[in-house]
Amino acid sequence: MMDGLLDFLHNLLPTSWFESAQEHFGDGLTNEVVAQSVHEASVFFGMDDPINVHEDWTTGVMTNMSWTENDDVLIFSRDQMAEMGITDKEGFDLVMTHEGAHRALQGLNTGFDSHQEELCCDYMAGVRAGLNGMDEGKMEASLGGTVESETHPDGAARVAAIEAGVSFAHDYMEAHNGTPPTFSDCLDHFNQTDVYASTVTPQEQGHVNLRPDVAFADVADQNQLHGFVNDKSYHLDKAESAQHNAEWHEKRAEAAIARGDLSAAKEHTSKAASFRKWEQDHIKSAQRSTK
Numbered sequence: 684m685m686d687g688l689l690d691f692l693h694n695l696l697p698t699s700w701f702e703s704a705q706e707h708f709g710d711g712l713t714n715e716v717v718a719q720s721v722h723e724a725s726v727f728f729g730m731d732d733p734i735n736v737h738e739d740w741t742t743g744v745m746t747n748m749s750w751t752e753n754d755d756v757l758i759f760s761r762d763q764m765a766e767m768g769i770t771d772k773e774g775f776d777l778v779m780t781h782e783g784a785h786r787a788l789q790g791l792n793t794g795f796d797s798h799q800e801e802l803c804c805d806y807m808a809g810v811r812a813g814l815n816g817m818d819e820g821k822m823e824a825s826l827g828g829t830v831e832s833e834t835h836p837d838g839a840a841r842v843a844a845i846e847a848g849v850s851f852a853h854d855y856m857e858a859h860n861g862t863p864p865t866f867s868d869c870l871d872h873f874n875q876t877d878v879y880a881s882t883v884t885p886q887e888q889g890h891v892n893l894r895p896d897v898a899f900a901d902v903a904d905q906n907q908l909h910g911f912v913n914d915k916s917y918h919l920d921k922a923e924s925a926q927h928n929a930e931w932h933e934k935r936a937e938a939a940i941a942r943g944d945l946s947a948a949k950e951h952t953s954k955a956a957s958f959r960k961w962e963q964d965h966i967k968s969a970q971r972s973t974k
Contacts, residue, residue, distance in 0.1 A: 721736050925962035932954045
């Protein structure tokens with residue numbers, strides 16, 4: 684039956700429509716696509732795959748013990764990716780590269796704060812895009828409008844980091860006759876970028892202060908979730924949107940009852956209930972978020 688419907692649509696609609704739809708929505712993030720994307724991102728960094736990959740309430744990685752990547756747990760949310768415009772493998776590949784960079788950075792003495800690490804991971808996504816001719820535009824579009832938080836820099840800085848990675852990849856390959864950089868080469872260059880420099884607070888001339896010691900708790904607490912975006916803000920925004928939609932349908936249901944249209948009232952009431960459920964789901968996810 685489904686094949687017959689597809690044949691009917693192909694006969695009814697021009698080929699350009701299907702090409703446009705595929706361009707905008709891709710082939711979807713199937714289980715096979717997700718597994719392949721995670722594996723290829725791991726191979727890019729020379730690592731084994733995470734010990735566990737599963738769909739959950741958000742997209743991110745828990746790095747657990749800092750001295751090994753073999754206990755990492757990666758979670759992803761198709762709904763979150765779709766709402767951010769990541770609907771095909773190429774866009775998802777770069778998101779997984781960002782998460783893979785978190786895995787590759789664990790245990791290294793980078794001195795990064797949370798903003799700097801997020802920018803470095805975005806930069807590495809740009810490096811992979813530049814080395815492999817991938818379209819970084821989808822990832823940039825997904826991040827461009829995000830706001831700064833305690834854990835994540837704003838979207839403009841993240842886009843700049845991706846672009847810096849792309850440029851470095853092109854320049855390095857050209858200067859080294861097509862030989863790709865090492866991860867250390869990438870980190871060395873990232874530390875020289877304007878993107879990184881913008882996050883460093885300059886010392887007053889003549890007043891050089893000691894760096895603070897890393898607290899034992901900071902070292903021990905390695906199972907923090909590194910989310911792709913500021914997850915709490917994301918879920919609260921979605922909860923607010925669902926609330927507004929629920930209220931709109933509730934008002935429409937009341938109006939339908941007032942004019943005696945019970946069928947419309949039932950439909951609006953059902954939709955309002957769905958939006959209320961989504962509102963509560965996002966509130967619960969925000970409460971669970973470490974971001």
